[in-house]
Amino acid sequence: MSFLTYLINGLSLGSIYAIIALGYTMVYGIAKMLNFAHGDFIMVGCYIIFSVSGAIGGGSTMGVILSVILSVVLCSLLGITTEFIAYRPLRGAASPLAVLITAIGVSYLLENVALLIFGADVKSFSSVITWQGLSFADGQLRIQGVTIVTIVVSLVILICLQLFINKTKQGQAMLAVAEDKGAATLMGINVNKTIMLTFAIGSALAAVAGALLCSAYPNLSPYVGAMPGIKAFVAAVLGGIGSIPGAMIGGLVLGIVEILSKTYISSQLSDAIVFGILVIVLIVKPTGILGKVIQEKV
Amino acid sequence: MEPILEVNDLSVYYGVIQALKGISFKVNKGEVVALIGANGAGKTTTLHTLSGLIKADTGLIKYKGEEITKIPGHKIVSMGMAQVPEGRRVFAEMTVFQNLKMGAYTRDNSAEFQETLEKIYTRFPRLKERSSQLAGTLSGGEQQMLAMGRALMSHPEIILMDEPSMGLSPIFVNEIFNIIEDVNKDGVTVLLVEQNAKKALSIANRAYVLETGSIVKEGNAADLLNDEAIKKAYLGE
Numbered sequence: 001m002s003f004l005t006y007l008i009n010g011l012s013l014g015s016i017y018a019i020i021a022l023g024y025t026m027v028y029g030i031a032k033m034l035n036f037a038h039g040d041f042i043m044v045g046c047y048i049i050f051s052v053s054g055a056i057g058g059g060s061t062m063g064v065i066l067s068v069i070l071s072v073v074l075c076s077l078l079g080i081t082t083e084f085i086a087y088r089p090l091r092g093a094a095s096p097l098a099v100l101i102t103a104i105g106v107s108y109l110l111e112n113v114a115l116l117i118f119g120a121d122v123k124s125f126s127s128v129i130t131w132q133g134l135s136f137a138d139g140q141l142r143i144q145g146v147t148i149v150t151i152v153v154s155l156v157i158l159i160c161l162q163l164f165i166n167k168t169k170q171g172q173a174m175l176a177v178a179e180d181k182g183a184a185t186l187m188g189i190n191v192n193k194t195i196m197l198t199f200a201i202g203s204a205l206a207a208v209a210g211a212l213l214c215s216a217y218p219n220l221s222p223y224v225g226a227m228p229g230i231k232a233f234v235a236a237v238l239g240g241i242g243s244i245p246g247a248m249i250g251g252l253v254l255g256i257v258e259i260l261s262k263t264y265i266s267s268q269l270s271d272a273i274v275f276g277i278l279v280i281v282l283i284v285k286p287t288g289i290l291g292k293v294i295q296e297k298v
Numbered sequence: 299m300e301p302i303l304e305v306n307d308l309s310v311y312y313g314v315i316q317a318l319k320g321i322s323f324k325v326n327k328g329e330v331v332a333l334i335g336a337n338g339a340g341k342t343t344t345l346h347t348l349s350g351l352i353k354a355d356t357g358l359i360k361y362k363g364e365e366i367t368k369i370p371g372h373k374i375v376s377m378g379m380a381q382v383p384e385g386r387r388v389f390a391e392m393t394v395f396q397n398l399k400m401g402a403y404t405r406d407n408s409a410e411f412q413e414t415l416e417k418i419y420t421r422f423p424r425l426k427e428r429s430s431q432l433a434g435t436l437s438g439g440e441q442q443m444l445a446m447g448r449a450l451m452s453h454p455e456i457i458l459m460d461e462p463s464m465g466l467s468p469i470f471v472n473e474i475f476n477i478i479e480d481v482n483k484d485g486v487t488v489l490l491v492e493q494n495a496k497k498a499l500s501i502a503n504r505a506y507v508l509e510t511g512s513i514v515k516e517g518n519a520a521d522l523l524n525d526e527a528i529k530k531a532y533l534g535e
């Protein structure tokens with residue numbers, strides 16, 4: 001029974017990684033850049049929820065819903081603004097390093113602004129999910145509410161994203177921009193707008209991930225997004241960066257491996273094991289689990 | 299005859315390299331105009347500038363009497379100017395059908411879409427057979443047809459074609475040129491960029507010769523086919 005509990009916890013943590021990785025992978029696939037500040041959007045989302053629910057007196061269901069919605073909207077706007085101010089001017093720059101370094105700069109900027117506003121002390125985040133969860137087999141198997149909600153939310157997000165990309169015109173435009181910006185422009189697609197939409201969606205997902213992450217691990221600090229951001233990046237690469245199902249699979253694998261190795265091997269070594277797996281997968285299959293062979297476009 | 303496209307003293311730089319050195323030409327409604335020239339002459343640069351993929355540094359582009367020099371690329375196709383780009387550039391990871399749908403991105407009428415799609419499938423039966431196949435798995439000739447079908451989905455008044463015969467087997471080359479003539483007969487004006495000068499001149503009304511960024515000759519296609527200098531430089535005779 002306890003193995004099952006750990007597996008479900010791993011699935012839940014993996015779902016959070018997956019949601020973050022989806023944002024990473026979409027931005028990479030469409031804008032062709034690694035947004036290393038993506039993890040810090042999680043942190044911004046958490047502080048927004050923390051502040052809003054603090055201001056309106058947390059605990060009420062309405063307050064919780066309002067704070068999460070506000071967090072999603074504001075993170076989207078932050079994503080769009082960051083893209084517009086920091087990344088767009090560098091699109092088409094001679095070296096892809098320019099935008100990568102800018103993204104790292106944005107990451108430090110966000111962390112330090114949070115430090116300035118909220119201080120370095122760890123805030124205790126009150127979970128947005130008050131449901132206690134379910135218990136099975138006479139209480140031998142208990143699954144927390146936050147765990148179940150996290151898994152369900154990530155599944156819903158994945159399905160919605162797939163439908164959006166495959167069934168809507170905007171989604172198809174994203175695929176076209178991902179493949180060939182010039183050809184997409186010739187079709188009449190506004191590439192800038194499409195990339196903007198990608199950032200909006202990716203950042204909104206980061207806000208959702210933040211709400212779930214801080215509900216499961218309620219310690220809020222300016223660096224709360226950094227490690228999950230890196231893990232999600234690993235998940236995206238593991239699954240095949242640019243691939244949406246890949247990000248999902250990569251996230252789940254990572255979460256399960258992390259929890260199981262923490263439980264059965266060593267909690268100190270778990271991160272080493274996680275990154276070790278990445279190295280091995282990349283040696284065996286450099287494009288990741290679902291990654292396609294990267295074609296250089298002329 | 300009224301010009302559908304007029305280009306006046308157009309210059310384009312890539313950094314410090316001047317790719318187009320003040321070229322002027324025009325395309326009249328209903329014509330097939332060929333733009334021929336060697337590799338690196340500036341043909342693709344010309345078409346990219348017309349479609350708004352790169353910005354002109356100086357000069358004027360007029361389409362149907364309206365200046366479009368500064369209009370962003372994604373707005374050009376809905377004005378009626380489509381392009382079949384060099385190297386086809388189909389969306390390899392999308393199906394043939396999805397590619398055609400992207401071609402109709404700016405059109406919002408689903409009845410019209412069905413009708414146009416049927417027309418294109420009649421013109422290119424191979425595309426219909428392979429409608430659910432990924433475009434990346436098509437042969438070069440089939441991809442060229444897809445690129446043409448995709449451009450036609452937008453109901454263009456003028457279509458810019460960049461080396462449609464490049465890399466194709468002789469059978470496909472003939473087929474492609476037949477299709478270009480058919481498309482033109484249906485009332486679509488064609489600006490055809492080619493290195494295969496003989497073929498291009500044989501279906502064109504008029505032609506311009508581009509050499510390292512400048513237009514060095516222009517005239518009726520039939521006259522250019524018999525021009526001694528052209529024969530020597532471009533027709534291999």
Ligand SMILES: Nc1ncnc2c1ncn2[C@@H]1O[C@H](COP(=O)(O)OP(=O)(O)O)[C@@H](O)[C@H]1O
Binds near residue numbers: 317335339343
């Ligand atoms: N993206 C680019 N950056 C720099 N120079 C370019 C670029 N594209 C084309 N050129 C140069 O501009 C000139 C014209 O190129 P192009 O228009 O592609 O010629 P064509 O299509 O006639 O073969 C060439 O000298 C080419 O090297």
Ligand SMILES: [Mg+2]
Binds near residue numbers: 341342343460
């Ligand atoms: Mg060319």
